[in-house]
Amino acid sequence: MVGVELAYWAESLLRVLGGLVAVLLPAGTVVYLFLFKMMSFMQSRLGPMEAGPYGSLQLFAEVGKWLQKEDIVPTNAQPEARIFKIAPLVVLASTFLLVAVVPFGPDAWFTDFDGGIFYALAVSSVSVLGILIAGWSSANKYSLLGGLRAAGQLIAYELPMVLAVIGVVIQAGTMNLQKIVVAQNAGEIFGWDGLGNPFLLTQFVGFLIFMIAVQAELTQTPFDMPIAESELVSGYMTEYSGFRFLIFFIGEFATAGVFSMIASVLFLGGWGVPFAWFGWTAIDDVDNWMNVVGPLILFTKMIIVVFFVMWVRFSYPRFREDQLQRFAWKVLIPISLANIMVTAVLKVAF
């Protein structure tokens, strides 16, 4: 345990700065590494190469470019100009609220809620409000359709996600994300503790459902019906220009990073290494250096999870709207309900 005592304001300031890093760093990494480079390589091209070595400074060039773009509010949207302008901020705020709950190390956490995962699922739906506001206030048919589709899709895939998480909660016996990490790393598989007990192994069905739901919540292809560019131009973002559009964009990829972190915490052991490696048994035994190494481990796991999300995104064509809804309601929800009951029976039996 760290023996440093800080005043409340200093602690809060540190946390907020840490939160900024935890939102912007994954967003930047995901956009450069996957959206710029991986997609280019999968399509047999090089991607950005001019700004910096291998185009690594492209992101800064992009931000510089977007900062100079005109901020347009269409005449038809003028009556609703205020909420039109605030919608991207709501989406970004949802990401910040979401990252507040992710644990990065034994003492490196922002908030230590007992209802942690419950809180995360609740605030992740705040972005739906921002998207609906954006779609409706734009006074544009594409935007309205995109916003409604987004709302329909996000609430449909929210359910499998919530139900998949319940399997993890049953196994760990807690909703606290920190304790879920400890439960995985201090656990054992049939008496062998060399790997801990990552819930990826015991909750594999839950993990698959969770990742499919994450893909849909992030509106990444095959679930990108809300912003389907070949029919809705850019969905709810059609009328946005300049920096407000970029805020939507940052929000989307930052949320991809944060959701992947949450997936790593729930299923891959989060910041921890199997405790048996160093002879730890509880969270109080964990050495201080894990506060530095832990975030790096979590970041690595996040990159791996995002890799799979993006791999699917670049490989598959888009679902049709009715297929998309049918898949959520008639396939994922029944399977996740069955998953809960099977997990519960096994938990009570063993």
Place this chain on the structure above:
Amino acid sequence: MSPFLRSYLTVVWFGLAAFLLAGLLLGLSALLRPSRPTREKLTTYESGVDPVGEGWSQSQIRYYVFALLFVIFDVEAVFIFPWATQLERYGGFGLVEMGIFVAILLLGLIYAWRKGVLRWV
């Protein structure tokens, strides 16, 4: 202040940080960007032709049905979460209880399915 409420105060700071960050960047952008609105530039985008009719239209009833179903299942999740954390204590009794609860909800889903409201047509 209790640690519990302090955690929620941290959440407030995080929400404010998001608005502060976006506000700062938008303010910086306001200093740099041009503002030369013309009538054509401000028309609603409709693939390059003049917009037809109003931008706001009435939406279909199916959104209402799905929203209703969503509320039912989300409330169900609220009940399952506390049960899930205490399953070890409840044992077989809790298992049967939750089995009945989930079965009733599943019946509801099957009813909606059979009624054909799960189709997005």
